[in-house]
Amino acid sequence: MSYFTHKDLPVGIPKFLEKYLPQTQHNHDKLPFITLTYAQSLDSRISKKRGLRTVISHIETKVVTHYIRSLHDALLIGINTVLADDPGLNCRFESKPQRIITPVIIDPKFRLQYVYAHSKLEKNVSSGSINPPIVVVSSKVLEMMGESIKKLAGAHQLRILAIEPHTAGTGVTIDGIKEPVLSWCQIFKALKQDFHIQSVMVEGGAGVINSLLVSEYNHKSIVDSLIITIGPVFLGKDGVEVSPADEVDLENVSWWTGIRDSIMCSDVKKKQI
Numbered sequence: 001m002s003y004f005t006h007k008d009l010p011v012g013i014p015k016f017l018e019k020y021l022p023q024t025q026h027n028h029d030k031l032p033f034i035t036l037t038y039a040q041s042l043d044s045r046i047s048k049k050r051g052l053r054t055v056i057s058h059i060e061t062k063v064v065t066h067y068i069r070s071l072h073d074a075l076l077i078g079i080n081t082v083l084a085d086d087p088g089l090n091c092r093f094e095s096k097p098q099r100i101i102t103p104v105i106i107d108p109k110f111r112l113q114y115v116y117a118h119s120k121l122e123k124n125v126s127s128g129s130i131n132p133p134i135v136v137v138s139s140k141v142l143e144m145m146g147e148s149i150k151k152l153a154g155a156h157q158l159r160i161l162a163i164e165p166h167t168a169g170t171g172v173t174i175d176g177i178k179e180p181v182l183s184w185c186q187i188f189k190a191l192k193q194d195f196h197i198q199s200v201m202v203e204g205g206a207g208v209i210n211s212l213l214v215s216e217y218n219h220k221s222i223v224d225s226l227i228i229t230i231g232p233v234f235l236g237k238d239g240v241e242v243s244p245a246d247e248v249d250l251e252n253v254s255w256w257t258g259i260r261d262s263i264m265c266s267d268v269k270k271k272q273i
């Protein structure tokens, strides 16, 4: 595998990103530092169609994404992103020592079991370029599957984090589909306490981004910093849209513009009541 290096980074990017990255001040002691970062179109789409992997970032900003990965312990995505993109989730930016990322997959119904054996994730765990993923499932699924989930997880080196769902696991809707909804605070607390993860880079997809943007912990946004790459393209009405349920105000906003894309960094302001 070839790695990006500092020579590939646009000049000034480390300085520009510095105050939005984990080594600086931190909102919450009991949670890891949480960076929410993704690439979107001008019409706030992150892919052309549900289930379709779509390149938005220019190579110049893709390098920046891998640089940001190199500064985090874990990379978190929703299960639909695994099913749509078959992502590798490794860090392809050279660092010393080389960053080996822990993928975290939010997967209340453990759908990963149907695709994992043939996935890039599995390949990357086998080659040692990522740590075995942590799969966040509903505790109801764990109860229902009994020993079989432990066997499956053991056979594939998956680590299972079971979280008690809201409303006894029924009736809550994500993107029109009824699924158990898991508390972000519980997920992040467990990642820090049980897995010693100090920083999490959240990449998406829209289900994850939309709910995190409006989530709070101790009366502050749960998101420590927001880094959005904006590509000069419209992806159209069938695209997967980022648009949280409520208004979200940003502060400490900075912009960078490169060959083609722009990057916006900010903090997420606490909701005004």
Ligand SMILES: NC(=O)C1=CN([C@@H]2O[C@H](COP(=O)(O)OP(=O)(O)OC[C@H]3O[C@@H](n4cnc5c(N)ncnc54)[C@H](O)[C@@H]3O)[C@@H](O)[C@H]2O)C=CC1
Pocket: 037, 038, 039, 040, 046, 047, 049, 050, 051, 052, 053, 054, 056, 077, 078, 079, 080, 081, 082, 084, 085, 106, 107, 108, 109, 174, 175, 179, 180, 181, 182, 183, 184, 203, 204, 205, 206, 207, 208, 209, 211, 240
């Ligand atoms: N341009 C970019 O930077 C990125 C684009 N994408 C794109 O996004 C699309 C996928 O987005 P979505 O369909 O919105 O799916 P998603 O990846 O956000 O996954 C949604 C699923 O995750 C689980 N989930 C998320 N939050 C949960 C919670 N709090 N409690 C319980 N379960 C939860 C549920 O199973 C839910 O159905 C793909 O097409 C992918 O290509 C994904 C990541 C980044």
Ligand SMILES: Nc1nc(O)c(N)c(N[C@@H]2O[C@H](COP(=O)(O)O)[C@@H](O)[C@H]2O)n1
Pocket: 038, 039, 053, 054, 055, 056, 057, 061, 062, 065, 077, 081, 082, 085, 086, 087, 088, 089, 090, 203, 204, 229
């Ligand atoms: N930064 C960025 N730009 C884009 O244009 C994208 N489509 C994404 N997608 C995210 O990156 C993941 C792919 O990771 P690998 O390169 O396979 O490691 C994908 O799953 C999305 O989370 N990101």
